[in-house]
Amino acid sequence: MSEPIGLVWLILLLPLAGAVTAALLTPARFGRTLAHVPMIVACACAALLAVTLLTQWERIPQGQLLSEPWTWFAAGRLHVRVSLAVDALALTMLTMITVVSSCIGLFSVGYMAGERGYARYFAVMSLFVFAMCGLVLANNFFLLLGFWELVGLCSYLLIGYYFVRPSAAAAARKAFLVTRLGDVGFVLGIFWLWKLSGWQTDLTAVFDHLLTHQPPQEEITAACLLLLCGAVGKSAQFPLYVWLPDAMEGPTPVSALIHAATMVTAGVYLVGRCAPLFALSPTAVITTAWLGGLTALLAAFLALAQTDLKRILAYSTVSQLGYMFLALGTLGAVHPTLAVIAALFHLLTHALFKALLFLSAGSVMHALGGIIDLRQFGGLRHRLPLTHLCFLCGAAALAGVPLLSGFWSKDLILESVIAASEQSPAYGGGYYLLLLMSLLTALLTAFYTFRAYFLAFWGPERLPPQLQGHVHEASAVMSLPLVVLAIGAVGAGAILEPFTHALSQFVATTPALQQAATVVTAPAWQPHIDWTVASISTVLAATGIALAAGLFARGEPEQLPAVLAPVMTLSQRELYIEAVYRAVLIRPAEGLAFLAKVADQAWDGLLHLLAALPGMIGQWLRVMHNGLVQFYALAMMLGLVVLMIFVVLGLSR
């Protein structure tokens, strides 16, 4: 038993060691060129170890590994321990994280070559991988929160990597603050759970306690909703999604790793991990579903008319994350295993194809010297054939082209929603509406993905003038990860689930899911392929792609029919949501801050006025100081006489 958990510790600590090594390299001369080695080696080793563990998983009893806990801090009843828990869910995530981060690390070697702060980049990336692994493995809510925040910090540092750019600086701050706003709820939720669960903070202990001593419905709902706040912030769900599009100010590999593949899925993972809690609260679950559905549709709409390639991908990420939340939102209505596996499956495939898409976009950017605005270039398929191919793979997967990975995972989510609309006693109608929304989203997804694809790669070749034709395909070190990810994006879905059911069988062994299953009434789920759903989604994807091809395949920038123009404008302006936020939240807050400053000065002035009072009295009394000694003596004596009269008459008592 000690051996596998030692392996887990090794997986966790390797990236940390990588981060420290890279950080130590920063001042060294070769730090400029060799700083990537620690990170890539650490991630690759961690990935290898994760896969090793995966292969040995069957020998693990009870489907869970717990580490020997040690106390981080404890006072009174708050007892926070550092303990790790590995189950199938965590291991899957772990594998995905380490593999994807290895790829992206490799890609970064080429992409970031020659950048200032090379070592800083890899140190923080490595730290991020450590934090992400820790987040997945943590078995204590506060430890989880710790890694959760550390992940946010790394994101902050990497978004602000080009700190000279004001937009990057602003985006970094925005990302940190918006996610942190969600974390306020997260923290309170943790405390609420702490209180509900008899002062426990270990995840497993909390689950055990709450399943045996079921708390009042409202309380568990409140706790879950507060947890959801954190998840919504981190996973960029409505209404806290606004930071993610801006986060594209970071280097593209960062966007690929953090803002597409891993960190943003932390919220999904959290909800999945806390399935036993959410299973206790249908209200929280349906809220999750609505948030997810709404976000999916909204983000898909916002992605329609963006001109920044990375921004399209960012909105698409938000939208796909919304899908995952939608899947999680069926948790009570369908069997928890189905809901979580649907979300997790999509999470995995999304990680692959979205990383691929971002890296391809990064490749484009690299080739074009940092230009990513679709209005400035086009028709690159001849100049960048490999990138084009990879992007196509990714886009097809995202759009849900049959047999590709995104197709399968999206189908599973649709299947779950359909099942929920059939089975849910209370919210059946709601789920039906959500189903329609998700179908519409699928259509829009296919459309905007291929809009971007066509605009970038089809049509006549257009290049930004300042490049003077120096456009070149990526180097081998960048191409290799692209190819690996492309293979994954194309094939992983089919291999993992629809035919083998490997994933669902594996993940179903997770103890938390089994625990969750004990409190829901939904019938058990048998993995199968629902061909109806598959055909519907095929039709939708095909329609979307066809529409996009019809409008944009000529490669001319943005020629839209008049009907669509206002809609596209609305989308391009992002529904003015940013402006609304600014008007409703930020401006009032800043106004309040200004008011506070003014009020503080006023209050200070008031106190000074009070302090000036003795001075004024003195001003009034100073006339008595007329310089006549005898007058002073007289005053003194008269005072003494009065005092003596007081004393003699006993008035002093």
Place this chain on the structure above:
Amino acid sequence: MAITGRILVLLVVLFPLGAALLVPLFGRYARRPALLLALLHLGLTAALVGLTVPIMHYRAEQDNYRYTEEIVRFRPEYVPGDVAGKEGAAGRTRWNLWVFQPGPADRPGPKVQFYLGVDGLNLWLLPLASFMLIPAILASWESVTERRGLYYALLFLMQAGALGAFLAFDVILFYLFFELTLIPAFFLIGRWGSGTERRQAARTFFLYTLAGSLITLLGLISVILLFPNANGSVTFSLPDLMGNVQARLQAAQWQAQAGQPEALQQLQRQQTWLFVALLTGFLIKVPVWPFHTWQPQAYTVAPLGVTILLSALLAKLGTYGLVRIVLPLTPDAALHYGLAVVGTLAAVGIVYGALCAYNQKELKRLLAYSSLSHLGLLTAGLFAFNREGLSGAVLHMVNHGVTTGALFAALAFLWERYATTQTGVYAGLMGRYPRYAVIVFVLVLAAVGLPGLNNFVSEMLLLAGLFQARYPSGSGVGLAVVGAMGIFLSAWYLLTMLQQVFFRSVREPPLPAATGRQETLPDVRGREFWAFGIPAVLCLVLGLAPQLLLEAVRSDVRLLTVIGDQARGRAGLPPSPADPAPPLKPYQGAPPPNMPPGMMMPGGGAPPAGPRPPAAFPAPPGGAIPKGPAPLLPGAAPKVVTPRPTGQPMNQ
């Protein structure tokens, strides 16, 4: 060992005083001697802490939390001049400063004693006070050029005052040391401060805090006169006073249970007034909204070395006074009004400070308002009056001291180069001074409460304390929400500051003409690293391994919580339930070798009065009157005022 500890305790206070005398002799060359002396003092403090920590851990193992009715007192260790002589440790001193009326042995007259000692509550504040002087000296290294000897002497004096107040167990001695800090601070701000407002600022600071602390003195004197010992003699010893307060309250409570609540009500009314009086000075010192207006001005105008001490030490005097004086002496009022009134003020301060900090154009002012915000959380959490809140408060004092002090020290970096700390003139310092930026980032993130750094732990504990706190007219959940929002808001204004100052392309102000330098100084130099880099490392260490500190604090926090639970019992609230978790690691083997023999049984060796199930409190109708407390020390038995209910045994 005991003797070594006592000598160390004595030295820890007297050494800075001696240093204050010695340093001016060096005149212009006082910097290095001052630094050397500060390091020596740090060594002394470290030795003392090293001696004390095992005892505190042992204590923590000995008394796991349970609710008792015993009368609890602070149990200082290493009391110089201990009455028990060389080998024993009675925790009381025989060193008198002033004897007002020497009385007979059985009824001694009031006497101010030189009563110092270490316990869990002040243990970690000592190294804080010792340590933070080093950044203060280093931050003044080049910016202070006039009358250096006097300047460093005053810094030492301020430190001595803070240390004395931390160590004092005699309320009058505490007050003396408390005020001692004021005088050097006044001169340091007024003489070495910057700008034309410095005299005004010094005066405001002095008068404001003095006015408050005089009211506190009034409260202290009232407590002293209202709660004499059982034999009628007046005492200034804090352990005795708190014992007397508890004894009176318990006696009144028994009367109330016997159907005569008047005495209890009267005592509680009295407590309210005492509470208000005691509180005022400390609230101003912390400061808590709306008593804070002296603070931004003083912090801004004072030289940075002084600001470090002001924020790291003097503010802690206020919060420490709340823990050490207010809670044990007025427990009922603290329970009734602590969260409801002070907590509300603190909560307003959390938001208000954050809002004010957001708009500041001056970094020192920004940090001053951030202090207001952070210490608001500390104050609120402290009045939760439970173990989580109190542990968090004690820990947060240390954490906030290190973090904020180091941030101010980091500002000295800018001050030495450009002689300004306005935000508007800086941008993109990350490109200009990357190492500096890294350190400041760590410090800012610590202030923001990032996990893994020190403030996170204490803030979580404070929030946990607030979250479960209950007082007669409500619960602390709302305050916890505000506190959590405060953590968010601190990120808001601090990251905005980072964005403005460290990100974007480089912009720096012109070099100050006064220094005559043609080129700016390089990135963080060795001395500067010691000034704020080491504290940054410390932030990380404290964030990762806080349990060492918390464990040492535990037993004395328990002691305060017992008082709090007794107050809750009187207010009809359930006491904190027993600890569900077993002791973390059972203590194995013999007590630590450097344990003074008298300390084997905590609580003076008296057997506990017997644990009572929490449900039996308050007493069920017709239930047995709780057993009387076992007097721990002679002469301190509770003065039970008759009438007692007849027919029920009183086990006195």
Place this chain on the structure above:
Amino acid sequence: MIGLWHFLAVGAVLFGLGLTGLLTRRNLITMFLCAELMVQGVALNFAAFGRLHGQLEGQLFVIFLVAVAAAEAAIALGLFLTVYRQARSLDVSLWQQVREDGVEATVDTEPLPAERSRPDLLEGVQLPPAGRRPRFQPEEGVIRV
């Protein structure tokens, strides 16, 4: 029967008289004498109490008092001389410069009574050479006694 209280009463009366004089009179020398009168009142008290207790300390204090009064007299008269040199007057009210800024000086408004009509007998008297009759010859610059 004359007892302690009588002496105390006399002491008090002397003290009060001196006090009144000190407070009202404006001639420095008179004021000084009035202060001495107060000292005498106090001395009387000391002596009386010393007698009451049968101790000599009371008298001893008075001796010190006398010594201090002597010292005081020396200094005071020296000061008066200096003061007089500057102002050509012993009026204490002339010395009111040390007053708050902006406060008007106190001036006497009531006119002094006219010069006394009694002629100065020695006005214009000069010592004649021996053997001659003195003659009245008023002129400027004569020595006035």
Place this chain on the structure above:
Amino acid sequence: MHEVVMEPSSVTVGLRTAGPLILATVLAVIGSSWLLPRPRGRFVAGGVAALIAAAGVLGVWLHHRWGRPLQDGVGTLLFIMFTAAAVLGGATLVVQRNPARGAIAFAFAILGVCGLFLLLAAPFLMAATIIVYAGAIIVTFLFVLMLSRTAGPSDENDRSREPLLGSLAGFAFVGLVLWIEHLSAAAPDRAGSSSPTPLADMTTTGSTPAPAPSRAGGLAPATTNGPVGITHSPNDLTSEKGLMVVLTRQERQKLREALRRLEAATEILQGDLRLEREKRIEYFETIKDLLVQVVGAAREDELGDSSEGSLAERLVRRVHAPGQSPALYRNDRQMRQFWEQVQQLRVVNWRHFKQVEDQLLAESPSSEALKQTVVAWRNEVMLLAGAGELPARTVSSLGYLMYSEYLLAVELAGVLLLLATVGAVVVAQRPKGEAA
């Protein structure tokens, strides 16, 4: 708790009796404000009348309050004379326009005070004061002549600063002080410690101290054989705080007898000492016995802590009244001093008798040594008896005290004087270069 708090009853009593005092104060204020110099002219007749009336009222009040019954006519007369001189002189000084005349009036006031000093058995003070002040006043007078020889009216002499308010402050102060004295005399002594009490025989200089009532208005002169000043009722005892000199008549007579014999002893010792030694020893034995009867016996082995002897015994412990714990007289400062004197005399009595006896029994007695012993013996007896030659002893004792116990203070005073003289010279020095 030594608070300055009066019992309400005593305040009301005081208020009731304060009428004359207030009247006197008001009269004095009116008179003084009329008399003080002012440019418009003064109301001299009215002022003088008012002041005299005030003095009269005060005198009558004093008399009623403390002065009854009149005894020792000479002493009283002297007191009145000296007081009149002092007060008149003082008043004249205050109201006199001409400073030179004021200085002379002050001299009279000083003379009056010196007379009062004499009445207080302080001849040295009298002499010292006259010398110092006479010198000082002559100097002052010279100054006055030198500096303020203005022919006409002048600001400093013909104007007063706030005459009414000044007089009010001064005389109200006097009135209040007198009133407080009156109240504190009326208030019972709660703490039982020593407090001001009229001492017997304050005015006697050479004559036998006469028994005196402890406070005015009450007690007739003690004619009983009991201790002087102590009545036999325990209640009175408690109200009589701080007891009087407690010599009984018999004791006093015995002391005086011993004193007379000791004074006569010098003549006896003139003759041949060897011839009539038994007779002489017998003579001294009588003296010793007389003293033993008063102060008790003292043998060598019980030096200092014996409590025999009637006077010593009485002094150790006072009769304790119901409800009051017995207190040692020794706690009373006055009594303690007296008790110490008794102890000393007891020892001296015994020791000196032994010396005399040894001398007389010796083969060759030395009359000089004997005389010295007898003189010392006599001095102690005299001190206890409170009789005779007190002034002379006062001066010598004063000298002894000044140069033993208060040496530092005396030196300080001397240094002060020296400094003052130097300072005066420096201050008065004409600055160099200034025209004459």
